[in-house]
Amino acid sequence: MAEKRSSSFLGHTARYAAGNIARHLVGFAMLPIYTRFLTPADYGVIALLTFALALFEPVFGARLSMALPKFYFEAIQERTKRAVIWTALVLTASVSAISVAALVIFRGLGSEALFGDQRYALAFGIFAVNLLTRPLEDTGMMYLRIHERSRLFLTVSMIKLALQVALNVLLVVILEQGVIGVVLSGVISSVIIGGGLTAYVACREAPAFDWQLMRKMLRFSWPLWISGFGGLYVGSSGGIFLRVLGSLSDVGRLELALKFATAVSMLIWTPFRQQWAPMSYRIYREGNGAQRFQVAFIGMSAAMFVGGLGISIFAKPLIALVAAKPFYAAAAAVPLLTLGFIFNELRSFFNFSFLVTDNTKSSSLCQYVMAAAITIGYLGLIPRYGLIGAAEAQCMAFVVGFVYARILSRRYYDPGFRLGPAALFALISVCAYACSAVLPQGRGFLVDWAVRSIIFAIAGASIVVIGVRAAVLVDAALLEKLPLPFATLGRAVTVQGRDS
Numbered sequence: 001m002a003e004k005r006s007s008s009f010l011g012h013t014a015r016y017a018a019g020n021i022a023r024h025l026v027g028f029a030m031l032p033i034y035t036r037f038l039t040p041a042d043y044g045v046i047a048l049l050t051f052a053l054a055l056f057e058p059v060f061g062a063r064l065s066m067a068l069p070k071f072y073f074e075a076i077q078e079r080t081k082r083a084v085i086w087t088a089l090v091l092t093a094s095v096s097a098i099s100v101a102a103l104v105i106f107r108g109l110g111s112e113a114l115f116g117d118q119r120y121a122l123a124f125g126i127f128a129v130n131l132l133t134r135p136l137e138d139t140g141m142m143y144l145r146i147h148e149r150s151r152l153f154l155t156v157s158m159i160k161l162a163l164q165v166a167l168n169v170l171l172v173v174i175l176e177q178g179v180i181g182v183v184l185s186g187v188i189s190s191v192i193i194g195g196g197l198t199a200y201v202a203c204r205e206a207p208a209f210d211w212q213l214m215r216k217m218l219r220f221s222w223p224l225w226i227s228g229f230g231g232l233y234v235g236s237s238g239g240i241f242l243r244v245l246g247s248l249s250d251v252g253r254l255e256l257a258l259k260f261a262t263a264v265s266m267l268i269w270t271p272f273r274q275q276w277a278p279m280s281y282r283i284y285r286e287g288n289g290a291q292r293f294q295v296a297f298i299g300m301s302a303a304m305f306v307g308g309l310g311i312s313i314f315a316k317p318l319i320a321l322v323a324a325k326p327f328y329a330a331a332a333a334v335p336l337l338t339l340g341f342i343f344n345e346l347r348s349f350f351n352f353s354f355l356v357t358d359n360t361k362s363s364s365l366c367q368y369v370m371a372a373a374i375t376i377g378y379l380g381l382i383p384r385y386g387l388i389g390a391a392e393a394q395c396m397a398f399v400v401g402f403v404y405a406r407i408l409s410r411r412y413y414d415p416g417f418r419l420g421p422a423a424l425f426a427l428i429s430v431c432a433y434a435c436s437a438v439l440p441q442g443r444g445f446l447v448d449w450a451v452r453s454i455i456f457a458i459a460g461a462s463i464v465v466i467g468v469r470a471a472v473l474v475d476a477a478l479l480e481k482l483p484l485p486f487a488t489l490g491r492a493v494t495v496q497g498r499d500s
Contacts, residue, residue, distance in 0.1 A: 015150035025075050030168050031259070033324040037172050038179070043327075044251030045179050046115055047239050047258075049127045060118070068142050070355065071217055073281050082208040085201060087217060088139050088211060090371070093198075096132040115243075123183045130187055133194035139195025145275070156193060161191040167179035175300040194500040218358060233239045234370045249326070250387045256323065256389065257330040260315050261337030269345040272300055284356050284413075293415035294474045297349050298422075302467030304345065305425035306460045308338045312429070313436045313452050319446070333391035335433050342393035343402040349417065350402075353409035363409055370401035379488040427461050432459035 034043060043137045075081045083387040103110060107125035110120045116151055144153045164185055171181030276296065283292050315334035319327065347366070377393025383394065406419070436455050439448075 030165070030172075031256070031322045033168065033173055033254070034182070035327050037176070038182070038252075040249035040252030040326050040355055042179050042252070043246040044169045044239065044243070045115070045120055045123070045254055047121075047183055047251055047255035048243070049123060050181065051237070051239055052110070052124070053116055053127060055131050063184045068139070068146065069211070070220070070281060072146055080210070080213070082205045083210040083213050084217075085139075085143060085205050086208050087210060088202065089136070089198065091218075092135045092139060093132065096135055100128050101117050101130065102105060102168075103355045111383045120179070123179050126180070126187055127183050130190055133187070133190040136198050137190055137194035140194065140201055143201050145277075150275075157195065160189055161195045163192060218357065218484070234367065234374050234394070234401070238378065241382050242387070242390055245378075245382045246386050246390075250390075251385055252293075252329040252371045253327055254333065254390060255316075256319070256327050257320045257333040257337055257387075260311055260319070260330075261333045261341055261400070263311055264304055264338055265341055265345050268303050268307045269300065272303075273345075273348065278436075279281045280352055280355065284352075290415040291474055293349070294417060295471045297298060297417050298467055298471045298474065301346060301422040301425055302463050305422075305429050306463050308342050309429045309432055309459055309463075310456055312338050313456050314434045314449075317448060317452070319482070333387050334389040334396040336388070337472040340391075340398035342426075346422065347398075347405045350405040350409035353413040357412040359412055362412070366401055367407065369404050373397040374398045418470065418474070421466060424466055426464055428459050428466075432456065 014081065038046075068084060071084045072081055075084055104125045108121045110119045111121040111124045112130075114120075114124065141153060141156070142349070143149075144156070167185035167188055171177045171185050175181060177184070238254055242250045242254060280293075312335035316331040319331045319334075323330070351366070352362050354360055374397035376392050377396050378390065381389030381393050383389075406417070432455050436452050439451060
């Protein structure tokens, strides 16, 4: 049922990366159109609708996709494996359908609560359909990842990209439907992809359901749902605070800044996680995976800080290139948001300790520590600094969550993560961005890009060298597995380290 296992980890990860990029590329591909056919306030409406959907999804969507890898790989019998898949699908579809009906009926109240009036009630009601289709879509994509069908994952992702771009052009550009056009394009594409994936799973897996298994999955998942509320609050509540303490236009600018800041997650972390999440359970069961966990942590830290530095340094000229002038202020928030998201994604390495030992309540505790930190930050910083204050508060909360999760996770499972390299990567990134930010203005487009590229190249190379050396010191056998350029670099820095 699965693809040939001979496909390498890097091969799967590359296809997941391409697929993940394709699924989210529409947000970037449409920026020149969104920022010209939508006002910052319209863009803020889309951001708040997305926030509302994410708020409802954990419980009202009864999402069990996070429980799928754990219970699937723990199952021994084939029927139990099928029951894991079908239990997730049936429960998710049933609860989500009821929730969608309720939200559509009370769409006026929902619009009033979210925007302060009922002008967007229709958009709220249409967008609510995603509460059913998105969880089914995510469950189907998780099924493909469990069975390592990365090629099909990529194909589905490309189809969704094509659908959304075509629908956006039709509804937003040609028919000029504004916010409703953006909402409809997302819902229609999600209906098609979610329905198609569900049909695919149904054709390949004979129905099986286990009430006892359902209770176990719910018992495992409910703390993660609670944790999801905390994570959502930390990741997305800035829009609500900005609407109340600032303006809806600042919400739109924050959403644009987040598009760039979360690119490091989309391009680097998510493809890695999609392959690593199922594999990490297998490594843990082998009992000797400490070195592999450490190497993965160092490697991903280096990759994300290099990627994040590139996004931060080039955000200002890129936003000026693709967006209309009212959106330019978003560029200043990108570096802080990017730094915060890097630490937030790396925190997942520590969260694994909670998941694998069934201490999911501790994961919730970490989220609410961050929620407390970000609330204090928002209330103290947004009234004075507006958009930048929101970015500062979010970055601070993510760093607090990273440190707290590290301390707490060591009680349950500790592979011996070394934080020194990651701290050094962060220091290099901050210094490099500071250099790019203080350079004189008015140098011309090409000169500006050349100078930024030189700064990025020097800092990025420094991070790579330090990362390779740190990884090789953890696992010397890694030299035989690295591609030739990195293996040569590893030998060189290792010899240099011993000589010094």
